Amino acid sequence: MLTRRQFSATALAAGLAVALAGPALAFPDKPVDYIIPFGPGGESDISARLQQPFFKEKFGQDLVISYKEGGGGAVGWSQLNGLSGDGHTIMGINLPHVVVQPATKDVGYTTDELVPVYWFHYTPDAIVVRADSQFQSLQDLIDYAKENPGRLTMSGSGKGTANHLAQVQFDGMADIKTTYVAFKGTGAAVTALLGGQVMAEWGYTTVGAAQGDKVRLLAVAMEERHPLFPDVPTFAELGYDMVGGAWRGIAVPSSVPEEQRQAWSDMIAEINADPDFVKKMQDGGFALSDVPYGEMDAFMAEREAQYTERAREAGIIN
């Protein structure tokens, strides 16, 4: 159902093709501005920083990262199409943000106006509890929630976000009622979990990677188990058809011509296929995804339908 795949021969082939064709095209021919529409230090920044050295090594130009923070990314995305279309300005782009934000209110852009060229990774949703929590398994948590409707507090980052939509979706699937407590960013949501302010957290696999044995993941929303957590079951294994999280990708201004959009898609694919890059991303708890420019429309249509439906269930949009 989902387009997220392991590294396939296609991606490798595409990478190879670019590697061969690249020098002839001489693109990019100067440093690239890579704008992160968030502040430094978050997942978007970290994954961009991980790409930085690989880009330089493969394509010979610097990726210069800058930040245009504000409005949960909306400030950056609303200005994206006004930026230079020479192909040397790119911006980080995030799901479900770019679907939910414009559906909620006028934020200066619409989902269809943006031009994502590649979704290169996602942080899979996961339920996280403290290591000393009474919940040993997902079933423990569901049992508690069934006995005490509304009493199970779960922290997460913001509202209308991947965490929030996951909570809404899972509550519906397991037929339970939990209380979602929105915090400013994943860091604050984790702090609340560790400090015992809430009983569980809707987080990502990255939380498990960062916090080690102080936390326990009850389930992850992936198709297969994450290599870093071989003992943590997927939601699907436990009978809940739930795969998803927060996607991160690259977008270009709409004035960038087709060939260059494709060229960017190929370049990001090539970085994504590098085993060293894969290793670094997985160690950080990220999960790679490969949605190239060619498959963009189908992927976005499917995501949009799903997020819109859940945001409606959550009461965020009409």
Added chain:
Amino acid sequence: MTGFDSFLQALTPLNVLFALFGVVAGTVIGSIPGLTATMAVAVLVPLTFTLDPASALILMGAIYTGAIYGGAYAAILLNTPGTPSAIATTFDGYPMARRGDGDLAVTLACLASVCGGLVGAFFLLTLAPPLSQVALAFGPVEYFWLAIFGLSLIAALSEGNLFKGLAGGAFGLLLSTVGVAEVSADVRLTFGSTVLLGGIQVVAALIGLYCIPVLIDLVATPDRHLRVESEPRGFRLPEAAAIVLRNKLNLVRSSVVGTLVGILPGAGGSVAGLVAYSEARRTARRGEDYGKGAPGGVLATEAANNATVGGGFIPTLVLGIPGTPPDAVILGALLVQGVRTGPQLFTSQGAIVYTFIWGLFLATILMLPTGLLIGRYAYRSIVGVPKALLVAGVAFMTVIGTFAIRNNTADVVIMILLGVVGWLVSRVGFAVSPIVLGLILGPIAEQGFVQAWTIGSAMQDLPGMFFGRSLSLGIIGFTLLSLLWPLGKAWLARRAEGPALTRLTRSASVRGATDWPTVVVALGMIGFGLLALYDAAGYRDADSAVFPVTVAGALIVFALVVLLRAALGFRNRETPQPGSTVRRVVLVLAMLAGAVLLPLIGFLASALLVFAVLTVTAMHDRWTARRAVVFALSGLFVVIGFTWLFRSVLLVPLPTPGLF
């Protein structure tokens, strides 16, 4: 165990050089309003890919330390907090500078910063794992009460008119809700404009509210910016040392407060400085006139904000939770390098950690000589530069600095407009600081309140949530103490000494005819409150409405009281504001025009144009050929030099289209 060998490791010539370079660069960056420690550290991240992790950490830690200290210069000499951490430094630092003690204040700031930095680093070295629990013990409700504690400072900062202070505070709290809400999906108070989506950036607001009024008054008269003694007095170290000795308790307390607040991931340097300042003010001895240039105020804030550096690293390294925004960047850089923070870090990678902590000590100690030297240079340049160049130069810095915060032209326009608002309201007796307090503490109060309310409701124990936790009760107690203490002290003094002191503690207002300007400002605030209520009616999520509705209600009530008092003729003692209105207006219009032109004709062209206009506007002496040439060359040098620095070294994407 705390690794003396790590100390020797930290002492390699390369690391010492990094620490020295970091402190110097950080101090300079921090002294420019708008350039924050976060940004300084972020610029360095790519450099660290090729460095050894310990050296990279030392470099970033040193820059961070220096930047927090550097923020004091602009706070003291220009009434502009270079970083949010230095807000409370302006309260006494700027009055000191005005009366001619700017050099002393800068030296005191350096001594206090070194002291605070060492205390913070000491706790990081010795007690990091247990102290990291402080970060976890602080829940939403504690953050809420901490914000209320900070807001209680408004009572002290209202400069003789409590209701104007309260109305200003509520105005600031309401301003803090503009934009996409942090913990809900609603967009608030933007009135459909995408420019306001990102909200009012705090540093931009600080620059606007504090610095623009200074510029507006500076341009109007030929008077000197700061009073100066005829002969230079060097560092005034003996004098400063005597003050430090007299304030040793204040210094230690502020450093500890700074470390503890630094550990709290949701608070940071600005809150640390405010809490330490509040405590120093509460426990002040008689004769120390806080708010009017008491050295203790500068010492308290600067010690506290530098202590947050060490304090902030405690949760960053032990829990993997960044204590402050620069820590988040450093954590990210470590992650990219493959260093895993968290509980295992101290054991698995102890060598790196201890080398880093000792490096932080080293950097802090190096800050003593470098800080004193750079401080004296900063003081001399502010005092010595001709007024025309000072006005144009500072205006240029506010624009480039504000732009750099998040690479947004809209922030520059908001900064200038807020500055005009700040100048107008302060002319009718509203102090600017309560507005700033509201702006900074608003998000902390709102998020804490909404989260505590949600959790308390789920637990079906709201009273227990808000009033049943011992840590909360402690903070509430301190809040009451600092609110009631001055009243009690005044009452005791009145009883002991009779009416002489009553005159001093009485409100600074006099009775006269209706105070129309205040009436107009109060009406404006009531209008803003009503607008916010109207806006809140359209929010989808009840969580996003509760705070703005409460605050708007408070704003309307306070503004009504202000309105009534003004209508009845109570007014603040007038402080005459002589000078040329034309020059004031030209300054504001020129800056606004420059901001609008930025994206059209490019940064450099716009900056040069505005610089020239402002130099002419601020010129009160006669133009001579020599002056014209010197001023033009200095202007070119400053504008081109800084544009290059921002564009090429700090990688700020300044607008380029159009001319150049």
